[in-house]
Amino acid sequence: xxxxxxxxxxxxxxxxxxxxxxxxxxxxxxxxxxxxxxxxxxxxxxxxxxxxxxxxxxxxxxxxxxxxxxxxxxxxxxxxxxxxxxxxxxxxxxxxxxxxxxxxxxxxxxxxxxxxxxxxxxxxxxxxxxxxxxxxxxxxxxxxxxxxxxxxxxxxxxxxxxxxxxxxxxxxxxxxxxxxxxxxxxxxxxxxxxxxxxxxxxxxxxxxxxxxxxxxxxxxxxxxxxxxxxxxxxxxxxxxxxxxxxxxxxxxxxxxxxxxxxxxxxxxxxx
Amino acid sequence: xxxxxxxxxxxxxxxxxxxxxxxxxxxxxxxxxxxxxxxxxxxxxxxxxxxxxxxxxxxxxxxxxxxxxxxxxxxxxxxxxxxxxxxxxxxxxxxxxxxxxxxxxxxxxxxxxxxxxxxxxxxxxxxxxxxxxxxxxxxxxxxxxxxxxxxxxxxxxxxxxxxxxxxxxxxxxxxxxxxxxxxxxxxxxxxxxxxxxxxxxxxxxxxxxxxxxxxxxxxxxxxxxxxxxxxxxxxxxxxxxxxxxxxxxxxxxxxxxxxxxxxxxxxxxxxxxxxxxxxxxxxxxxxxxxxxxxxxxxxxxxxxxxxxxxxxxxxxxxxxxxxxxxxxxxxxxxxxxxxxxxxxxxxxxxx
Numbered sequence: 228x229x230x231x232x233x234x235x236x237x238x239x240x241x242x243x244x245x246x247x248x249x250x251x252x253x254x255x256x257x258x259x260x261x262x263x264x265x266x267x268x269x270x271x272x273x274x275x276x277x278x279x280x281x282x283x284x285x286x287x288x289x290x291x292x293x294x295x296x297x298x299x300x301x302x303x304x305x306x307x308x309x310x311x312x313x314x315x316x317x318x319x320x321x322x323x324x325x326x327x328x329x330x331x332x333x334x335x336x337x338x339x340x341x342x343x344x345x346x347x348x349x350x351x352x353x354x355x356x357x358x359x360x361x362x363x364x365x366x367x368x369x370x371x372x373x374x375x376x377x378x379x380x381x382x383x384x385x386x387x388x389x390x391x392x393x394x395x396x397x398x399x400x401x402x403x404x405x406x407x408x409x410x411x412x413x414x415x416x417x418x419x420x421x422x423x424x425x426x427x428x429x430x431x432x433x434x435x436x437x438x439x440x441x442x443x444x445x446x447x448x449x450x451x452x453x454x455x456x457x458x459x460x461x462x463x464x465x466x467x468x469x470x471x472x473x474x475x476x477x478x479x480x481x482x483x484x485x486x487x488x489x490x491x492x493x494x495x496x497x498x
Numbered sequence: 499x500x501x502x503x504x505x506x507x508x509x510x511x512x513x514x515x516x517x518x519x520x521x522x523x524x525x526x527x528x529x530x531x532x533x534x535x536x537x538x539x540x541x542x543x544x545x546x547x548x549x550x551x552x553x554x555x556x557x558x559x560x561x562x563x564x565x566x567x568x569x570x571x572x573x574x575x576x577x578x579x580x581x582x583x584x585x586x587x588x589x590x591x592x593x594x595x596x597x598x599x600x601x602x603x604x605x606x607x608x609x610x611x612x613x614x615x616x617x618x619x620x621x622x623x624x625x626x627x628x629x630x631x632x633x634x635x636x637x638x639x640x641x642x643x644x645x646x647x648x649x650x651x652x653x654x655x656x657x658x659x660x661x662x663x664x665x666x667x668x669x670x671x672x673x674x675x676x677x678x679x680x681x682x683x684x685x686x687x688x689x690x691x692x693x694x695x696x697x698x699x700x701x702x703x704x705x706x707x708x709x710x711x712x713x714x715x716x717x718x719x720x721x722x723x724x725x726x727x728x729x730x731x732x733x734x735x736x737x738x739x740x741x742x743x744x745x746x747x748x749x750x751x752x753x754x755x756x757x758x759x760x761x762x763x764x765x766x767x768x769x770x771x772x773x774x775x776x777x778x779x780x781x782x783x784x785x786x787x788x789x790x791x792x793x794x795x796x797x798x799x800x801x802x803x804x805x806x807x808x809x810x811x812x813x814x815x816x817x818x819x820x821x822x823x824x825x826x827x828x829x830x831x832x833x834x835x836x837x838x839x840x841x842x843x844x845x846x847x848x849x
Binding site: 427 | 623
C-alpha cells in the first residue's frame with residue numbers, strides 16, 4: 228500500500244490521478260499479464276475483492292489469443308519484486324522496504340480548536356465584550372426599529388422622571404428639576420437636536436433608545452434609527468412643559484457612570 | 499515713535515480697469531452693470547453744466563421706488579404666494595436693512611432667485627441648513643454663508659429643502675430684520691400680498707444736486723486710475739483739493755496736469771436702485787454726450803451697499819474697513835469709456 232498524500236492537492240493533480248485510476252480499471256477488466264500493470268493494480272486496488280480478481284489466472288482461451296502464459300504465484304511475486312526494485316530509483320536515503328510496506332494513515336488537516344474560554348465554575352461571568360459584539364446583543368434588529376414599539380418605553384420614562392422629581396409640578400424650581408435630570412437615565416426620552424456644529428443633525432427628533440459614551444441612538448417617527456454624536460450638539464428634552472437643554476460635549480459619559488459623576492461648572496458651552 | 503505694524507500696511511484693495519468703447523460689440527458694460535445687484539447710490543458728475551438737462555432729470559426721477567418693511571420674519575420670503583407672484587415672475591431685489599455684515603445676520607434676495615444668508619456662528623448652528631464658512635473669517639469660523647436657489651426643484655413649496663429651511667426659520671432661528679424690497683418689472687403690485695401683512699413704507703430714491711464752481715480737474719485721458727478715483731472721491735465728498743498752507747484738514751491735491759472747470763454739476767441719487775434703471779441712465783447719458791458741448795466727458799459712479807452679503811454676481815462680500823464695492827464709468831463723447839471697478843479687502847475680484 229502506498230501513502231496517501233496528506234497535503235491538499237491541486238486540481239490538476241487530482242485530475243491526473245483520476246485519469247490514472249480510470250486507466251487502471253480498464254486494465255483490470257482485461258486481466259493483463261503485464262506485471263507493471265499488475266503492480267499498478269495492486270497499488271490501487273485496496274479492496275480485497277479486487278485483489279482476488281488480480282490474482283486470478285488468465286483463462287485458457289485468452290492465453291491463446293494473447294500469446295502469453297500465466298506464471299505461478301511464487302514466480303510472479305519474485306518477478307514483481309525484482310521489477311519494482313529495478314524500476315524504483317535507487318535512493319540510498321529512503322528505506323525502500325519501509326516505503327513499500329507503509330500503511331496509509333489519514334491525517335486530519337487541522338485539529339478542532341478547543342474552546343479557549345475557561346469557564347469559572349464558581350461564578351457565572353456572562354459574556355465578554357467580544358462575544359457580545361459577535362452576538363449583536365446591543366443591536367436592534369431592523370424589524371424592531373419601529374417608533375411605536377418604543378412608545379411604552381417613553382411612557383415609562385416619563386413616569387420615572389415624574390417620580391424622580393417628586394411629582395414635577397409647574398411650581399417646582401427648574402434648578403431642582405435640572406439637578407435631578409443630570410443624574411437621571413435618559414433611555415426613553417424624546418430628544419431633539421436644537422443646535423449642532425453639523426447642520427444636518429439639527430432638527431432630528433426621536434426616542435432615545437440607547438446611550439453610549441459618545442453617541443445617542445434615537446429612533447425617529449419615520450422609523451429610522453439614527454446615531455448622533457454627543458459632542459458639538461445641544462439636545463432638548465421636554466417633560467411636562469419643562470424643556471431642558473443638554474450640552475452634549477459636557478455629557479460624554481455612559482449613563483451608568485454619569486450618575487456618580489460630579490459635573491464641573493467651569494468651561495465654555497460654546498460648540 | 500513706533501507706529502503699530504498694521505497701520506503701515508493698508509489692507510488689500512482691488513481695482514479693475516477696463517478701457518473700451520460702446521461701439522465695440524464685445525463691450526461688457528451692460529453685464530457688469532447687471533451683476534452688481536444692490537446699488538445704494540449713483541452719482542453723476544456733469545462738467546460745464548449748471549442744471550441737469552431735462553431728459554436726464556426725467557430718467558433720474560423715473561427710478562423705480564422701493565419698499566421698506568419693518569421687522570420682516572425671513573420665513574415670509576418662502577411664502578408660497580410670494581414665491582409665485584414675485585420670485586418666479588421676474589426679479590426681486592431684497593436686502594436686509596440696518597444690519598451689519600460683520601456682526602449681524604444679513605439676508606439678500608437676488609434677482610435670479612438666490613437667497614443668500616450671511617449668519618454668525620450661533621445662528622448658523624441653530625438654523626440647520628448646510629452652508630459654507632465665510633471666506634473672510636480666518637481660522638475660527640465665526641461667520642457662515644448659506645446660498646439657496648429658490649427656483650430649484652428641492653426648494654419648491656413642500657419640497658425637502660424648502661421644509662427644512664422653513665422649519666429652521668420658523669421654529670429655531672427667528673430671524674427678523676428690516677427689509678428693503680424692490681421688484682422689476684412688476685413694482686409694488688406683485689409685492690402687495692407680502693407688504694400688506696407687515697408695517698411697510700414706500701420710498702422714492704432721493705435726488706440731490708449740487709453745483710460746484712472753479713473746480714480743478716485732472717487731464718482725464720492720461721491720468722492714472724488711482725489718482726483719478728481719489729480726485730473723484732474728493733469731489734464727491736466735497737473735500738477741498740487746494741492743499742493750502744493754512745489748512746491741514748486735507749492734503750489732497752488734484753493730479754497734474756490739471757485744468758480748471760468753471761462750473762460742475764454733481765447729481766446723486768440714493769436708495770435701493772435697480773441695475774435696470776442704472777442701465778437706462780447710462781443710455782440717456784450717451785445720448786446727452788452726443789450733443790456738441792464744451793466739455794466732452796461725464797462720469798458716473800455707482801456704489802453698492804456696504805453691508806450687502808453679496809457683491810458682483812452673487813459672490814461673497816465682506817467689510818473690513820470700508821466694505822466699498824463700486825464702479826466708475828467715465829464716458830467720452832466718442833463713445834469710448836473707462837470703467838473702473840473697485841472693491842475693498844473683503845471681496846472677490848470684480849468680473
